[in-house]
Amino acid sequence: MYEKFNREEERYATVVKLSGARKAEREKLISEYQKRSANAFAPQTLRNYQNIISKFQEWCDDTGRSAEPPVAPQVIADYIDAMGGRLRATTIETRLWAISEMHRAAFQPSPCRHRLVELALKAVKRQYGAGVRQAPALCRSESLRAIKLLGNSRLEMRDKAVMWIAMDSWCRASEISAFKVRDLCRQDDGTSLLYVAKSKTDPFGMGAYAFLSESGTAAVLDWIKLARLRDGDPLVTKSQANAKRTPLDPATISRIVKRSTGRKDVSAHSLRVGGVHDAFRIGCDLSAIMVAGRWSSPEMPARYGRRILASNGASAQVAKLITE
Known part of the structure; x- marks a missing residue:
């Protein structure tokens, strides 16, 4: 009988399987993921990704945290709190995407789907708004x-x-x-x-x-x-x-x-x-x-x-x- 494909369950099963794999095998798979990402994503997307991860690593260094996956959900929630009021909600969401992609590249579960992170983002939107800045019209x-x-x-x-x-x-x-x-x-x-x-x-x-x-x-x-x-x-x-x-x-x-x-x-x-x-x-x-x-x-x-x-x-x- 046909069963609906569940991407999250499949990804979690892969992570569990890899957690018991040998270090050399794991590093080989991570290296292949990075090579395939270079072809799968647009150059501008890759540049944005690297820039975002660099900013996240700087924040972790400044606050005494580790940016190495897996990052705890509490750390991501604190990072959202630090960005609230300084960055637009859409920018924060883009940064969460990059952090999720960093975990996917390491074959680790993303902390960005954790309820603590969802609540932190919701709180920032509620306090500072989630409006999107629109370019002025030139008719x-x-x-x-x-x-x-x-x-x-x-x-x-x-x-x-x-x-x-x-x-x-x-x-x-x-x-x-x-x-x-x-x-x-x-x-x-x-x-x-x-x-x-x-x-x-x-x-x-x-x-x-x-x-x-x-x-x-x-x-x-x-x-x-x-x-x-x-x-x-x-x-x-x-x-x-x-x-x-x-x-x-x-x-x-x-x-x-x-x-x-x-x-x-x-x-x-x-x-x-x-x-x-x-x-x-x-x-x-x-x-x-x-x-x-x-x-x-x-x-x-x-x-x-x-x-x-x-x-x-x-x-x-x-x-x-x-x-x-």
């Missing part, structure tokens, strides 16, 4: 005004292409930096589609498409012609004529948005949020917004648009219609 009208102010220098032509891509496609900065010239798919009406080979929500490369308007397509084609880019070259790269054709860092794309708009508080993600605001404002339904932004669940676009949704909600409509 289409403001983005268009910024693009019109850009001139025709090599740098500004590149920046125009970046702004059009970010505004039209609602792509993340990491997705924009990954585009190659061959990912631009022209359409008969003058618009284009951009092939998104991989993304944050598609790490295994199922692929998706993002929209690029007629004006956006023209700006990108002007940049490709000026920079003499070939099919395999990055679509957005350094603006200097003799520069090596390497993809722009995602942080550079955000700097282009700041420079183009003259705003220090925005980033590339602000155009993604602004696109959602515009879509809700003109009455697009949530499913169409999810398709445009390539979201697999409605949680994030609904969160981005909650200010617009509140402004267009039932109470707002009643207030407009019934004035006396």
Whole structure:
């Protein structure tokens, strides 16, 4: 008879089995886990993991604790208390993920699932809140005004292409930096589609498409012609004529948005949020917004648009219609 697979029971059984294994056998398995992790996780994820573990080890050294797995649940609960009020709840949860992964890599049970740890996290959220900071919205009208102010220098032509891509496609900065010239798919009406080979929500490369308007397509084609880019070259790269054709860092794309708009508080993600605001404002339904932004669940676009949704909600409509 079929029995439902229980990941936690299977993991615990593996830990128990390994606890009695010879040291050499255990070290060999841990080494293999580390090698496979290097291929399974994105480079940025691995860098974040190492950074988090380093911070946890520093805290343990400063407080006279040991960071070697297995770490006692009481230690993790105290660590959460120390982070409370200084870090956002989502950041604390990310650090707990890294500590859990450290234990998985050592084939030790994670202390982060212990009830003491759950209660400590719940207490921090209750005392300091669990709200998620959202990037300021940069809506289409403001983005268009910024693009019109850009001139025709090599740098500004590149920046125009970046702004059009970010505004039209609602792509993340990491997705924009990954585009190659061959990912631009022209359409008969003058618009284009951009092939998104991989993304944050598609790490295994199922692929998706993002929209690029007629004006956006023209700006990108002007940049490709000026920079003499070939099919395999990055679509957005350094603006200097003799520069090596390497993809722009995602942080550079955000700097282009700041420079183009003259705003220090925005980033590339602000155009993604602004696109959602515009879509809700003109009455697009949530499913169409999810398709445009390539979201697999409605949680994030609904969160981005909650200010617009509140402004267009039932109470707002009643207030407009019934004035006396």
